[in-house]
Amino acid sequence: MSDGDYHLDTLNWRLRAIVGEENVSQMEPMSEHTTFRIGGPADLYVVPDDVEEVADVIAACREEHVPYFVLGCGSDLLVSDDGYRGVIVALADGLTNVSVDGEEMTCQAGVTLKEASEMACELGLSGLEFACGIPGSVGGACFMNAGAYGGCTADVLQSVRALMPDGSVQTIPADELNLGYRRSRVKDDGLVVLSATFSLREDDPEDIRARMDDFTQRREEKQPLELASAGSTFKRPEGFFAGKLITDAGLKGYQVGDAAVSKKHAGFVVNLGxxxxxxxxxxxxxxxxxxxxxxGVRLEPEVRFLG
Known part of the structure; x- marks a missing residue:
């Protein structure tokens, strides 16, 4: 047995003590936890139930010198066919609480953007309409400043509560997160978002719903939602649109195995099965x-690669 296996074995027992036997899986297929429906097995897959468990799980991984990856909805992720050697810390099943105080809405990191936008709509709070069709989590949205249809996370984010690299938990105002196009201090400094507070504004729920329906219709008309993908595959290059460049290059429908450039929207690489x-x-x-x-334009992937 290698030193790495020994650490993993020890960690396995430690994690079971923290989150319970039923919340730790071995050799978990990552194809079941990504919107691409692709990915080999992770050594350990852990589902913490609350913020304290998240902190304890990550501390244990660090102490045993085992790599870990914090997973939301797996919507912007391509996991290797060989899987991931380390621990997947899955937040989307455990950290799902939402609280509202006036026009402020606080969502734990595992809440999906669809759930957050739906809840805001029901409460007559506007600002999260842009997020209604983004297949990610609140934590992921803060990580990459997710956006669509002219809106983005930075527009409405007030603060995040995050686990810092030193193990402390801090509340960080949005203006200290260096939020830009598909980037943030969360991503750059290795912070783990535990919850986010959004500053919204009161509006008629019917007007909010109408805007969400409009965004949903536009998305359904233009994007290959019927196929597995990780959303937009490439970042928008300055001065261009990735989809148009790919179309103009004659690459719509280009295929290798069961992966292809979508014929509906060239900005998406899809899994045909x-x-x-x-x-x-x-x-x-x-x-x-x-x-x-x-x-002469080098497209940069928006998708993250793991393993």
């Missing part, structure tokens, strides 16, 4: 090379 991570990588690299060759 049984795509491997290797298939998706091959499509992404070919698209990058062709767009670079034809237009």
């Amino acid at each position: 049984n795509a491997s991570a290797a298939d998706v990588h091959a499509v992404i690299e070919h698209v990058q090379d062709e767009v670079d060759r034809q237009f």
Whole structure:
């Protein structure tokens, strides 16, 4: 048995003591936890029930020198066919509390953006309409400053409560998070978002619903929602649109195995059924090379790669 296996074995028992036997799985297929429906097994898959358990799980991983990855909805993620050697800390099943105080709404990191926007709508609070169709979590939205249809997380985020690299928990105002296009201090400094507070404004629920319905209709018309994907595959290059560049390069429908550039929206690489991570990588690299060759623009993936 290698030193790494020994640490993992010890950690396995420690994690079970923290979160309970039923909340730790071994060799968990990551294809069941990503919107791409792709990914090999993770050594350990852990579901903490509350903020204290999250902190204890991460502290244990660090003490045993075992790599860990904090997972939300797995909506922006491509996991290797070989899986992940380490611990997946899954927040979307445990950290799902929401509280409201006037026009402020606080959501734990595992709450989905769809749930948050629906709840805000029912309460007559406007500001999260843009998020109604983003298939991610509140934690993920703060990590990458998620946005759509002219709105983004930075517009309404008041503060986050985060686990810091030193193990402390701090409340950080949004203006100290360096939020920009698909970037944040959360991402750069390795913070773990535990909850986020949004500053919303009162409005007629019917007007809010109408805006959400409009966004949903536009999304359904233009995006390949019927197929598994990780959303927009590439970041928007300055001065261009990734989808248009890919279309102009003649790459709509380009396919390797069961991974393909969507014929409906070229900005999406989709899983036609049984795509491997290797298939998706091959499509992404070919698209990058062709767009670079034809237009001199190097597309940068928005999708994160794990394992």
